[in-house]
Amino acid sequence: MLQGPYGDPDQGRLLIRLPFKIFAVVTVLLPATGFIACIIVSLIYHYEDTTHAHCKVSNYLPSISSSVAHVPERYIWCVCIGLHSAPRYLMSFAYFSFYRGRFSGRQRLLSGLALLCSLAENTGLLLLTYVSSKENHRYHDNGFRVFTGSSLVHMLITCRLWYVMKRSFESAEEDVSYRRKLRLFVLNAACCLASYLLYKRHNDRCEPGVYTLFAFIEYLMVFSNIAFHFTAFWDFGSKELIVATPLIRH
Helix, strand or coil: CEECCCCCCCCCCEEEEEEHHHHHHHHHHHHHHHHHHHHHHHHHHCHHHHCCCCCCCCCCCCCHHHHCCCCCHHHHHHHHHHHHHHHHHHHHHHHHHHHHCCCCCHHHHHHHHHHHHHHHHHHHHHHHHHCCCCCCHHHHHHHHHHHHHHHHHHHHHHHHHHHHHHHHCCCHHHHHHHHHHHHHHHHHHHHHHHHHHHHHHHHHHCCCCHHHHHHHHHHHHHHHHHHHHHCHHHHCCCCEEEEECCCCCC
């Protein structure tokens, strides 16, 4: 449960009490550091394999799928995504509870849709992470589609909800969070469009360096997504994550 810093929750024995800011930082660092590690390892040990292009043109950066396809990169990525998935699910429900306390009517329906999109995004990421394209291309591809589509819709709905709350912000942190959410959503959407166009151009024309630019835009797409979720650092910065045994009443 999430609790204010000075709250005295009606609970049994306290097991864990963690400031939400630390929780948010750890949750974000897992995929971010894992992804950076995979890129570095793939460039050092599997450069030829991960930068190989089907049409033999020059390429200098591995795509996301290539950078996590070999061992130990695949293990690093699976461990980091697996560890970060549970906190991400928890964060989805924390936002839903937060929105229910701020909205009513149609906006509550949007908050429910935001929850569904957030859960679908995390589930799609797990699917495309643990089911490689070589093992089952259909499931892997569907996981990617679910992740990308639900991620964009979730960001859009979140920005809409925070726009509605704009006039009733209770702190400067909420205003900072809203502005950063909006910028990161625009950046992520632009990266998605640019990566699609670059990938199509690479397949159609097979020009040197185009796939490298595609890979770089993919990296920006990943980091903008991670940064968007990191705005929870400001949204719940004054809260604490508390795990306790149930209070037994006699």
